[in-house]
Amino acid sequence: MNEASQRTASRRAGWHRSLHMRLALCLIAAAVAAVLIHLTLTLWPLPQLLQSMGHEAPGTWSAAAVGLTFLLMLPIVWGLASLLLMPLTRLLRALESTVLSYRDGEFGSGIAADPPGGLAELSTLTRLHSELGLALREQRRHLAQRELLLDTVVQNTPVALLLTDANERIAYANIAARQLMDQGRSLAGRGLEDLLADAPEDLRLAFAGAQDGLFSVMQDGQEERYHLSMRDFRLQGQPHRLRLLRRMTKELSRQEVASWKRVIRVISHELNNSLAPISSLAHSGAELSRRGMHDRVPGVFASIGDRAKHLHQFLAGYASFAKLPAPVLTPVDWRPFVESLGAHYPFALTGELPVVPGRFDEAQMEQALINLLKNAHESGSAPDGVSLSVGATREDWRIEVGDRGPGMTEAQLSQALMPFYSTKRGGSGLGLALAREIAEAHGGRIAMGHREGGGLWVAITWPRS
Numbered sequence: 001m002n003e004a005s006q007r008t009a010s011r012r013a014g015w016h017r018s019l020h021m022r023l024a025l026c027l028i029a030a031a032v033a034a035v036l037i038h039l040t041l042t043l044w045p046l047p048q049l050l051q052s053m054g055h056e057a058p059g060t061w062s063a064a065a066v067g068l069t070f071l072l073m074l075p076i077v078w079g080l081a082s083l084l085l086m087p088l089t090r091l092l093r094a095l096e097s098t099v100l101s102y103r104d105g106e107f108g109s110g111i112a113a114d115p116p117g118g119l120a121e122l123s124t125l126t127r128l129h130s131e132l133g134l135a136l137r138e139q140r141r142h143l144a145q146r147e148l149l150l151d152t153v154v155q156n157t158p159v160a161l162l163l164t165d166a167n168e169r170i171a172y173a174n175i176a177a178r179q180l181m182d183q184g185r186s187l188a189g190r191g192l193e194d195l196l197a198d199a200p201e202d203l204r205l206a207f208a209g210a211q212d213g214l215f216s217v218m219q220d221g222q223e224e225r226y227h228l229s230m231r232d233f234r235l236q237g238q239p240h241r242l243r244l245l246r247r248m249t250k251e252l253s254r255q256e257v258a259s260w261k262r263v264i265r266v267i268s269h270e271l272n273n274s275l276a277p278i279s280s281l282a283h284s285g286a287e288l289s290r291r292g293m294h295d296r297v298p299g300v301f302a303s304i305g306d307r308a309k310h311l312h313q314f315l316a317g318y319a320s321f322a323k324l325p326a327p328v329l330t331p332v333d334w335r336p337f338v339e340s341l342g343a344h345y346p347f348a349l350t351g352e353l354p355v356v357p358g359r360f361d362e363a364q365m366e367q368a369l370i371n372l373l374k375n376a377h378e379s380g381s382a383p384d385g386v387s388l389s390v391g392a393t394r395e396d397w398r399i400e401v402g403d404r405g406p407g408m409t410e411a412q413l414s415q416a417l418m419p420f421y422s423t424k425r426g427g428s429g430l431g432l433a434l435a436r437e438i439a440e441a442h443g444g445r446i447a448m449g450h451r452e453g454g455g456l457w458v459a460i461t462w463p464r465s
Contacts, residue, residue: 026080033076038069095129107137160245166238168192180245202445205396207243211457212413213447214248224249227413271311278307327361327441334358334390341366341388345373347401350389358390358397360442360462365399368438371431372401372458379405381455392464396444400459402451413448435460 101107154161160177164170173187181187181195196204206215212229227246232239285300334353341347369388376386385404392398432446435458439446444462451457 022084026084030073030077030080034069034073037072038066041068091126098129098133102133102136105140107133107140158247160247162187162192162243162245164192164241164243166240168241170195171235171240177245205461206447209447211452212449213459214413215447216445227410229410275311278304281307327364327438329359329361329442331357331359332362332365337362337366338388338390341369341373344370345377345386346383347373347376347386347388348384350387350402351391353390354392354397356392359464360397361438364438364441365460368435368460369399369401371435372460375431375458376401376403376405376456379403379456381405385455395464396461397464398459398461400457402455402457404451404453404455407450407454407456413450432458 155174157174158176160180161172161174162170162177162181163172168191170187170190170192173181175184178184178187181199187195192207196207200217202215203217206213206226206228210230212227214225214227216223216225218224225248227248229244229246231242231244233242234240281300281304285297285304288294288296288300334357337358338349338353373386373388377383381403385402387400387402389400389402390398391400432448436446439460439462442462444460446458446460448456448458
């Protein structure tokens with residue numbers, strides 16, 4: 001039997017449950033009842049009963065009988081309507097109950113696809129409602145499985161994940177975050193400010209900032225380096241902030257070994273490029289002297305001197321990085337210091353300069369900032385996109401250099417402070433590394449990250465005292 005034949009047979013079998021049929025039967029029953037009541041009042045037996053009692057029906061009895069018939073029909077019609085709508089009322093109550101269950105997240109309840117005494121016209125609605133409940137149950141089951149898988153992955157990832165709400169209260173933290181922030185104890189519902197009260201200073205400063213960057217903390221007597229990235233988004237209509245802390249110590253150690261291998265290759269290449277011409281020129285000078293061509297010997301010695309000078313300058317750059325002297329801290333007025341930087345590379349000064357003089361090694365800090373400004377100009381940024389700002393908190397000085405270049409990838413950003421690492425072709429990779437050494441020699445640190453609107457920022461901070 002095909003589907004059309006099944007539907008026809010179903011309609012024939014349920015003709016007595018059709019809303020139209022029930023309505024027709026109710027109308028017929030109401031009409032028959034009205035006729036019978038009217039005949040009872042006008043023909044028999046009420047007129048004969050009145051005559052037997054010696055009363056005659058008044059002349060207006062027919063009109064009164066119509067009104068009385070109407071009054072007597074009201075409860076009958078009400079009862080028939082209630083009987084007609086009873087299945088629909090039961091179905092609506094069942095629908096209301098299941099909808100309330102769905103709102104509360106309970107999808108186990110449902111409605112029979114073909115309830116006893118139901119209306120045939122509503123069978124499709126009940127069937128679709130049951131299918132909806134089944135689909136919601138399946139979706140919830142799959143969603144629960146996916147959430148379990150996602151939670152397992154997030155909880156066991158080595159990246160520390162911390163989710164806070166608009167009030168900076170922790171909404172979610174995985175195992176790595178709990179280990180880093182409070183020795184594995186639960187963090188849910190705790191305030192971030194209270195949690196960071198006893199945390200290392202570098203960790204507090206990194207969380208207080210609004211930009212991604214690298215920082216170091218001391219754990220178990222060893223320095224651990226982390227990369228912090230932050231993302232803001234809305235969850236269930238409320239603003240949230242996601243912080244990801246990635247431990248970079250092992251990766252940076254591998255990069256450090258790779259950097260030393262790279263510098264050995266660079267120095268070997270540069271030495272060979274200088275020593276080979278020097279050896280050749282020395283041989284040529286000896287041959288010219290043997291032949292008595294003494295007038296050409298000074299030119300040979302001049303070429304040898306040029307190559308030796310170039311080699312000396314090359315090695316001096318590496319030596320200055322390897323033998324950085326201890327800084328001599330002296331009070332420094334900010335305005336002449338900043339103006340001297342502008343004589344090397346132009347920049348736009350952002351904000352006001354502090355009135356209180358800084359305390360640092362002027363020569364070393366100037367060299368570090370010149371390197372940062374040089375990198376900013378060589379990043380591809382427009383000259384007017386390079387900026388410098390000087391700020392102060394109650395505890396630290398902070399100088400930030402920004403550019404509007406193409407920026408770096410996360411992988412490049414994590415390696416940028418390593419010695420001899422450079423994203424520029426032919427770069428020595430010493431600029432940022434030297435700035436980092438100078439910052440750390442002052443008891444501070446250097447951090448860098450993506451600048452809002454494009455480009456990078458690099459900041460040096462060190463204690464005021």
